[in-house]
Amino acid sequence: MPTAFSPVLRATRLIQIGIYKTCAYAGTMRVALLQINTTVGDLEGNASLIRKAVESLDADLAVTPEMALVGYPPRDLLLMPGFVKNAWDVLTRLALDLEDSPPMLVGIPEPNRSETGRPLFNSAALLADGSVKQIFRKTLLPTYDVFDEDRYFEPASGPQMLNLKGRTFGISICEDIWNDRDIFRRRRYHRDPLEDLRGADCFINMSASPFTAGKHLKREMMLSSIARKYGVPLIYVNQVGGNDDLVFDGRSCAFSPSGELIARAAAFEEDVLIVDIDSCSGSVSRDDFSPESEIWRALVLGTRDYVRKCGFRSAVIGLSGGVDSSLTAAIAAEALGPENVIGVLMPSPYTSRESMEDALELARNLSIQTITIPISEIMAAYERTLEPIFRGVEKDVTEENIQARIRGNLLMALSNKFGHIVLSTGNKSELAVGYCTIYGDMSGGFAVLSDVPKTMVYRMARWINMRGPVIPQSVLEKAPSAELRPGQRDQDTLPPYETLDEILHRHIEQRQSEEEIVSAGFDQKMVRYVLKMVKTAEFKRKQAPPGIKVTDRAFGSGWRMPIAYMM
Ligand SMILES: Nc1ncnc2c1ncn2[C@@H]1O[C@H](COP(=O)(O)OP(=O)(O)OC[C@H]2O[C@@H]([n+]3cccc(C(=O)O)c3)[C@H](O)[C@@H]2O)[C@@H](O)[C@H]1O
Ligand SMILES: Nc1ncnc2c1ncn2[C@@H]1O[C@H](COP(=O)(O)OP(=O)(O)OP(=O)(O)O)[C@@H](O)[C@H]1O
Ligand SMILES: NC(=O)CC[C@H](N)C(=O)O
Numbered sequence: 001m002p003t004a005f006s007p008v009l010r011a012t013r014l015i016q017i018g019i020y021k022t023c024a025y026a027g028t029m030r031v032a033l034l035q036i037n038t039t040v041g042d043l044e045g046n047a048s049l050i051r052k053a054v055e056s057l058d059a060d061l062a063v064t065p066e067m068a069l070v071g072y073p074p075r076d077l078l079l080m081p082g083f084v085k086n087a088w089d090v091l092t093r094l095a096l097d098l099e100d101s102p103p104m105l106v107g108i109p110e111p112n113r114s115e116t117g118r119p120l121f122n123s124a125a126l127l128a129d130g131s132v133k134q135i136f137r138k139t140l141l142p143t144y145d146v147f148d149e150d151r152y153f154e155p156a157s158g159p160q161m162l163n164l165k166g167r168t169f170g171i172s173i174c175e176d177i178w179n180d181r182d183i184f185r186r187r188r189y190h191r192d193p194l195e196d197l198r199g200a201d202c203f204i205n206m207s208a209s210p211f212t213a214g215k216h217l218k219r220e221m222m223l224s225s226i227a228r229k230y231g232v233p234l235i236y237v238n239q240v241g242g243n244d245d246l247v248f249d250g251r252s253c254a255f256s257p258s259g260e261l262i263a264r265a266a267a268f269e270e271d272v273l274i275v276d277i278d279s280c281s282g283s284v285s286r287d288d289f290s291p292e293s294e295i296w297r298a299l300v301l302g303t304r305d306y307v308r309k310c311g312f313r314s315a316v317i318g319l320s321g322g323v324d325s326s327l328t329a330a331i332a333a334e335a336l337g338p339e340n341v342i343g344v345l346m347p348s349p350y351t352s353r354e355s356m357e358d359a360l361e362l363a364r365n366l367s368i369q370t371i372t373i374p375i376s377e378i379m380a381a382y383e384r385t386l387e388p389i390f391r392g393v394e395k396d397v398t399e400e401n402i403q404a405r406i407r408g409n410l411l412m413a414l415s416n417k418f419g420h421i422v423l424s425t426g427n428k429s430e431l432a433v434g435y436c437t438i439y440g441d442m443s444g445g446f447a448v449l450s451d452v453p454k455t456m457v458y459r460m461a462r463w464i465n466m467r468g469p470v471i472p473q474s475v476l477e478k479a480p481s482a483e484l485r486p487g488q489r490d491q492d493t494l495p496p497y498e499t500l501d502e503i504l505h506r507h508i509e510q511r512q513s514e515e516e517i518v519s520a521g522f523d524q525k526m527v528r529y530v531l532k533m534v535k536t537a538e539f540k541r542k543q544a545p546p547g548i549k550v551t552d553r554a555f556g557s558g559w560r561m562p563i564a565y566m567m
Contacts, residue, residue: 434537450547
């Protein structure tokens with residue numbers, strides 16, 4: 001006889017993978033949420049993470065995030081049949097290794113054996129007693145913004161129920177739960193897989209849900225509403241860590257049938273959360289990250305994982321004494337350890353003494369080492385070399401860009417020689433309007449701030465200083481300048497950053513046209529000028545290094561504008 005299912009949860013937070021509290025509640029059903037940081041393509045490494053997470057785990061069922069064996073998003077690795085086959089070989093061995101462990105749901109791509117449709121399903125395999133016992137498939141395939149799942153996957157066709165120890169679990173995979181009319185006021189898809197799961201004793205969702213600022217509040221509101229609507233406990237397992245341009249914030253969680261948040265795993269860290277489905281209740285308070293602290297954590301994790309997963313250990317950054325390079329260096333020092341960050345000062349004849357002093361003070365505050373490479377002689381050599389060709393032509397932005405390119409070249413030389421990755425420092429506002437030099441300050445391997453608007457750069461810099469002096473006060477007070485010619489200020493070329501960022505936010509994230517932005521009260525000439533710069537700078541962004549998505553629309557896989565077009 002199945003035990004009566006009392007719809008209340010109890011959860012135990014595990015501080016770190018491998019360390020957990022053992023507390024047996026007789027007759028309860030215990031689910032372990034494995035919030036792991038997988039690396040795309042690293043099948044053996046990801047299998048080891050899973051093995052380690054369930055080592056001597058006292059649970060009835062363990063659940064990984066979506067696609068955990070291959071890492072998310074695996075992108076076109078999925079188009080290589082050999083890769084998918086290897087994943088299944090690793091899964092088979094994992095099942096055998098875990099023969100004595102609790103049953104486990106593991107996310108994996110599954111070949112579509114039928115003669116029609118996309119080549120794969122986005123699936124989860126139930127491992128129990130040494131083999132694969134059942135398969136669950138994703139129904140709703142996100143194909144918008146950074147997601148491209150229609151390219152690879154065929155949707156599931158039926159209900160996805162798991163019967164275990166007399167309980168019925170409704171299994172869904174990530175996007176399957178993002179179709180709630182009550183929350184979004186419209187349905188994105190015609191089908192609603194949750195309707196197929198009605199009648200289950202508990203819902204489980206296996207996710208790889210990328211971070212954007214504030215998104216988890218909406219996510220938890222949606223999960224709570226679904227638990228309440230279907231009157232079942234809901235268990236949500238999310239991936240954590242950075243993969244290319246995406247950061248996954250974790251925050252796996254469990255809700256009671258009345259929609260109460262019972263437990264939440266750590267944000268931006270690996271964690272294992274144990275949920276006892278029929279014990280007494282608990283409750284968790286609101287996640288009170290400020291936007292600055294949340295974005296900080298995402299940028300630190302995203303930078304650390306990009307650098308580490310690409311095989312680097314250290315980074316070089318050009319330090320100008322400005323706010324962008326200062327914030328980038330602070331993030332890098334936190335992500336990689338100050339001993340692994342090298343700040344490079346490259347003064348030109350236009351560099352002020354104050355800027356050099358600010359850069360040195362920042363480096364001292366962060367305990368990072370610095371190298372100083374004056375570039376005046378190199379600039380003079382360029383000038384001499386080009387003089388016969390440029391003779392009679394006015395100096396202009398060409399010479400400014402040469403300066404930025406000399407710096408980019410020197411940083412890349414340090415990267416080649418010593419194996420440091422170059423972190424570029426440009427922010428989203430500059431990248432949007434092309435206020436940056438291609439092959440100059442845009443050089444580098446990873447663009448840490450490329451989705452952070454300039455006004456948020458300042459907010460974050462001030463926020464960091466609340467924890468202790470890091471970014472010199474004068475950096476925050478002086479007018480932003482590229483210092484590429486005497487007396488240059490960003491504001492000579494661009495609207496004030498508050499105005500620019502508001503226009504850019506409306507255009508990029510909210511997809512507003514010139515008319516819509518103007519009707520919100522902005523000057524038409526200014527809006528037209530800004531939007532024209534955004535369009536013209538597309539060629540630069542196509543050649544820019546990847547960066548970390550923190551807003552609802554970043555320049556990256558979710559921004560696919562043409563370059564040569566007329567409108
Ligand atoms: N559609 C297209 N497809 C392919 N290539 C295209 C292109 N349009 C121009 N180009 C190429 O790009 C070149 C122009 O781009 P680029 O060489 O970058 O130069 P450009 O955009 O003209 O100038 C760089 C601007 O960024 C400012 N800046 C530079 C460095 C740092 C900062 C800062 O505050 O951080 C600001 C600087 O003051 C200047 O206003 C053209 O000469 C042409 O070669
Ligand atoms: N004197 C310098 N020494 C070292 N690096 C420099 C120097 N000047 C510029 N850079 C590099 O080029 C990037 C672009 O800087 P620039 O001063 O032109 O404009 P910015 O966008 O205001 O950046 P920041 O706020 O860091 O100054 C800097 O972030 C830095 O990495
Ligand atoms: N992997 C997915 O299906 C993710 C899609 C989902 N809407 C999210 O952002 O969480």
